[in-house]
Amino acid sequence: MPVSRVRVAICGCFAALLAGCSPEPIGIGIGWAIPVLAAEQPRDRTAFEFHWPVPSTVHVTEDATKRGTKTTASYDVTLRPSDEEGVLVGRIENYRIDWVDGMSAAALHPAAREQLVAMTAAIPGFLVRADGAFLGIADFDAFLDSMEDLRGPMPGLRAAMEQPNLRLGFERQVGRFWRAWVENWIGMNAVAGSSATIPFDAGQVSGIEMGSDLAAEPPRTERAFRGWTAVGGQAHVTWRLQWQPDAAVMRGLTGVVGADGAGVEGVARVRSTAEAVLDPATLQPSSAYWAEEIEVEIDGRMEHRLERREYSFDWRAR
Numbered sequence: 001m002p003v004s005r006v007r008v009a010i011c012g013c014f015a016a017l018l019a020g021c022s023p024e025p026i027g028i029g030i031g032w033a034i035p036v037l038a039a040e041q042p043r044d045r046t047a048f049e050f051h052w053p054v055p056s057t058v059h060v061t062e063d064a065t066k067r068g069t070k071t072t073a074s075y076d077v078t079l080r081p082s083d084e085e086g087v088l089v090g091r092i093e094n095y096r097i098d099w100v101d102g103m104s105a106a107a108l109h110p111a112a113r114e115q116l117v118a119m120t121a122a123i124p125g126f127l128v129r130a131d132g133a134f135l136g137i138a139d140f141d142a143f144l145d146s147m148e149d150l151r152g153p154m155p156g157l158r159a160a161m162e163q164p165n166l167r168l169g170f171e172r173q174v175g176r177f178w179r180a181w182v183e184n185w186i187g188m189n190a191v192a193g194s195s196a197t198i199p200f201d202a203g204q205v206s207g208i209e210m211g212s213d214l215a216a217e218p219p220r221t222e223r224a225f226r227g228w229t230a231v232g233g234q235a236h237v238t239w240r241l242q243w244q245p246d247a248a249v250m251r252g253l254t255g256v257v258g259a260d261g262a263g264v265e266g267v268a269r270v271r272s273t274a275e276a277v278l279d280p281a282t283l284q285p286s287s288a289y290w291a292e293e294i295e296v297e298i299d300g301r302m303e304h305r306l307e308r309r310e311y312s313f314d315w316r317a318r
Contacts, residue, residue, distance in 0.1 A: 044191065044192070045189055045190060045191050046188075046189070046190065046191075046192065046228075046235065046280050047188070047189045047280070048185045048186065048187065048188035048189070048235070048237075048280045048283060049131075049186070049280075049281065049282070049283065050130075050131055050132025050182060050186055050282070050283045051281065051282040051283070052079055052132075052182075052282060052283070052284055053079075054079055054080065054081060054088060055078065055079060055080045055081070056078070056079050057076055057077070057078045057079075058076070058077050058284075058313050058314065058315050059074070059075075059076050059313070059314040059316075060074065060075055060076070060077055060311055060312070060313055060314075061073075061074045061311070061312045061314075062074070062075075062309060062310070062311050063309070063310045064307075064308070064309045064310075065306070065307065065308050066307045066308075067305075067307075069100065069101060070099075070100075070101055070102070071097055071099060071100050071101075072097075072098045072099040073095065073096065073097050073098060074094075074095075074096060074098055075092050075093065075094055075095035075096070076092075076093045076094045077090060077091070077092060077093075078090065078091045078093060079128075082127065082138075086129060086130045087127055087128070087129060087130070087135065088127070088128050088129075088130065089125055089126070089127055089138050090125060090126045090127070090128060090138075090178075091125045091138075092123045092125075095120045095123055096120070097116060118149075118150050119150060122143070122146040122147055122149075122150050124137045124138060124139065124140075124142075124143040124146075124174070125137070125138035125139060126138055126174070126175065126178065128178065128182075131186060132182045132183060132186050132283060133183055133186065134172070134175040134178045134179065134182075134183050136168075136171035136172075136174075136175075137171050137174060140161070140167075140171075144157065144158060144161065176290060176292075177290070177309065177311075179274065179290075180274040180275075180276060180288050180289065180290035180309075180311075181276060181283075181285050181288050181311070182283050182285075184226070184237070184239045184274050184276075185237050185239075185276065185278065185280075185283055186283070188226065188228065188237070188280070190227070190228065192228065192229055192230040192235075193228075193229050193230070194227060194228075195225065195226065195227025195228075195238075196225075196226060196227065197224065197225050197226075198224050198226055224239060224240070224241045225238075225239065225240040225241070226238065226239045226240075228280075231277060234277050234278060234279055234280075234286065235277070235278055235279070235280045236275070236276075236277050237275065237276050237277075237278065238273075238274070238275045239273070239274045239275075240271075240272070240273050241271070241272050242269060242270070242271045242272075269293075269294075269295045270292065270293070270294050270295075271292070271293040272290070272291070272292050272293075273289075273290060273291045273292075274288070274289065274290040275288065275289045275290075276288040276289070284313070284315060285311070285313050286312070286313055286315075287310070287311060287312050287313065288310075288311045288313075289308070289309065289310045289311070290308070290309055291306065291307065291308035291309070292306070292307050292308075293305070293306050294306075
């Protein structure tokens with residue numbers, strides 16, 4: 001298999017790090033129907049709170065589709081206290097690609113396997129607050145060093161990361177997996193079977209404030225759609241969002257890492273979806289899913305892009 005296909009495959013949870021950033025919603029499309037499932041205790045409100053064990057380790061299996069490449073990966077996620085009070089540090093460990101387009105990773109060309117090892121070594125840790133909110137990349141400077149070791153000097157990336165808005169957007173792009181697993185559901189307090197639309201600041205979708213020199217539009221508020229149903233003692237939660245980002249933001253983010261965003265002329269629509277089956281008392285998921293669909297005009301032609309990730313979690317002691 002060509003090395004280029006492996007480069008796509010290794011993106012995993014951190015697709016934005018190796019394939020370029022694009023503005024992405026924090027969650028899921030306006031007015032999309034949530035699956036109708038039998039609700040339990042319909043009159044009781046349930047509070048959703050983050051209480052993962054600390055320290056903890058969970059084994060994750062991930063099935064991904066990105067740019068036509070399908071991969072299956074597995075890894076351990078650890079969560080430990082950090083040196084800063086009230087902040088936890090997560091790590092992706094023992095990461096490996098098991099299958100690429102139906103082919104065992106063991107059958108890859110030796111050069112592709114070597115690049116695979118180098119890419120997995122560049123996966124950064126991440127920081128979350130004690131309440132589960134995603135904060136960003138741990139050891140950011142070390143992460144940039146590992147990226148340059150992998151791809152060569154990247155002065156444009158380093159310069160861009162000195163701008164707080166761009167760095168925030170970059171880090172939040174990295175954190176899409178955590179939002180599908182945990183962050184989208186923090187603070188829910190509703191009756192099973194209910195749903196609601198909630199305010200969503202489109203100017204903060206990618207961490208870039210509308211009105212900055214990268215954006216042509218003023219701040220605006222969209223409505224995200226969130227709800228849940230009870231399933232077998234757990235909660236099936238869903239979040240949807242549909243919005244139209246500013247093309248200047250798209251160009252600004254993709255240009256940071258030299259991706260193919262320079263020709264972006266307009267973005268017709270972005271639909272982002274996240275779902276999980278989890279314990280509302282702890283937000284420990286047993287399964288999760290997110291997908292992002294983008295209709296974008298590039299160099300005069302419309303393209304439809306889809307990225308999707310499905311996760312299963314094994315919380316048994318390892």
